[in-house]
Amino acid sequence: MSFAFTEDQQLLADSADRFLADKYGFDARKAILRGDAGWSRDMWRAFAELGWLALAVPEDHGGLGGSTVDLAVLMERFGRHLVVEPFLATVVLGAETVARGGSDAQKAAILPAVAEGGTLLALGVGEPRARFDLHRVATTATRDGGGWRLSGHKAVVLHADAADRLILSARTAGAEDDRDGITLFLVDPKADGVTLRPYPTVDGLRGAEVLLDGVAVSDADVLGGVDAGLPVIEAVVDRALVLLSAEAVGAMAETVRLTADYLRTREQFGRPLSSFQVLQHRMVEMLQAKEFAHALCYRAAGAMDSTDGVERARAAAGIKAESGRAGKLIGQEAIQLHGGMGMTDEMAVGHYFKRMTMIDVQFGNAAHHLRRFATLS
Known part of the structure; x- marks a missing residue:
């Protein structure tokens, strides 16, 4: 399979690569992670100035109206540089949910602010007992006068x-x-009855448990129709599966590059490791896995905007299963080929493996989506 970028997409890829290579090196990322927030608001403002936060926002709400392929181009670069800012949470999940399900008033109030970098969003659709089933929701919303009362527990809200x-x-x-x-x-995360229990995830991002105890919201806070949220959630998550896979593909590419460089410079018996045929074969397997995941990812990204329903779901499930399989193979091979050094915080390869592992389990791991792909018809 082959895929050719448009001129604008190639410009986006090149500019993102240049900016992140200059401003988001491995040492700079480690410095960001040491901060209290775990991500950089200065970097977030730079993303806004570059137009990246507006990429997914519709044009009539101050955005650029980019396609899923456009976003995949950017997410692949984020994967190459292990970006930790809340782009996935705010733009891919939050803004897309508002764009798909929000009223005109909600879109006007939220989407331009997201594009400008002034508003951050978080989507909580998972629960402790739900596993990967988006429809398994125990959190309740009961009528209370002219509004609602929410009680329950949302898990791993990025x-x-x-x-x-x-x-x-x-x-x-x-x-x-x-x-x-x-x-x-x-x-409102500061509303009475909302308790956040934040924590760092294994890959350096931030998550939180959200506990709700009779939280009051109004009818104006309903996003979309009452009882009609699941189709919006599924469409948003399917698109996110493709974009997470694009991020994984970027991480795979950099992991392959780092491993090849290590084998060329590390010597054993007076010869570089890259000269041993058995290790060459393992590198070829890593490269093949990365290239197939890359091609399938952009095929799925194209399907997100040209299909709907079952076809969209199959495309999303297929690439999420493949990116999980490929990421595991590439990450494990890279760690083994680096030896004990691959497990240290000083070497980037271990951080890439952690991110690929976390991507695999977000919204369903490879096994889950392989079963889903097989059952969709």
């Missing part, structure tokens, strides 16, 4: 501790595992 607005799923009708009866709500 960058919730930095968000200005949370977007949370809650059950307004039906049983815990019903597909109908799920509604999306905008929630």
